[in-house]
Amino acid sequence: MSTATSSAISVMRHHRSIRKFTEQALTDDQRSAILASAQAAPSSSFLQASTVIRISSAELREQVMALCGNQAYVGSAAEFWVFCADFHRHLQWVPEAKTGFAEQLLIGAIDTALMGQNALTAAESLGLGGVFIGAVRNQPHALSDLLQLPKGVIPLFGLCMGHPAQDPEPKPRLPANLVLCENHYPAKFDEAHMQAYDEQVRHYYRTRTGGKKEMSWTGQIGDTLAKEARPFMLEFLQQQGFCIR
Known part of the structure; x- marks a missing residue:
């Protein structure tokens, strides 16, 4: 096994969610490298159906944090990016494009998830840490208004990134x-x-x-899947032009 391959595998296998960060900012070069790595992810039919919104305004970050359940690390991380599935950009340049199909939701979600994972792996390879934030979907209508997301764009998850101020153990995965x-x-x-x-x-x-x-894993499943999560999601997706056919 080559050193490069071994190093990449080591980064991925030692992933931990980091929720405490130092005050040190990321450099422009680090941000550029992370974004370039994210964009290098595979894209179904080369549609590139994703947009990333970097929340650099302190005031806006506070508002986004409030919509994400006031999770403190959304506000304290050096960087907070919102990853969106995006078919609005396609319609801007190809107005006759047919959108709204359920398969396009899958394409947008998969493409964007691959981008997000590439971004986090790149950050971790630079000695940084991060955590994904699914809570951006807690109040998607309000978040979309706040970020001025047009029809054809949906926020899927956020990503906190920064210099770690903690060293947790990796969480054990299924065998x-x-x-x-x-x-x-x-x-x-x-x-x-x-x-x-x-x-x-x-x-x-x-x-x-x-x-x-x-808490066991099956016990956690029981708690998590005891009721429907975010029952407003289908209505929101359809409002944004997804899953309407």
Whole structure:
């Protein structure tokens, strides 16, 4: 394995979500490198259906943070970028383009997610840290008004980036034999492997919180999927011109 390949794999395998940052700013060169890396991500049919909005105004950042559940790191990170699926730009130059199809939502979401992951991996390779913010979808109507997003654009997630002021352990992932299937989907996943993973996650939370949190992975799933999340989302997507056919 080459040194370059080993280094890239090491960066990805040691990802941690960073929520505490120093006050040190990113340089222009760092921002440019991160954006260039994000844009190098694959794009379905070369549509490049994504737009990134960098929130550089302190006042606007405060307003965005409020819409994201007042998560402090949205305000304290050196950089906060909002990643959007975007078909408005296509219509600007090709007004006769047919949009609004469900498949285009998938294209925009996948393209944008790939960009976001490239951006975070690039940041981490520079010694920076970050965390994705799904809470930009908590109040999408208000956020879209605040960022002046036209029809054909939807905010998918935010990304905090900066110099880490903490060093958390990586969160344990599902074992490979519960993720990688050979040739077909299994009739049932292995119960013993799942139980072992549940205990691994319990130990992680127990250690991370000093015994204040006892939660297995399946327990967390039960809590998260006990009710519909963001029930207003379909209406918002359709208002923005997505999933209307």
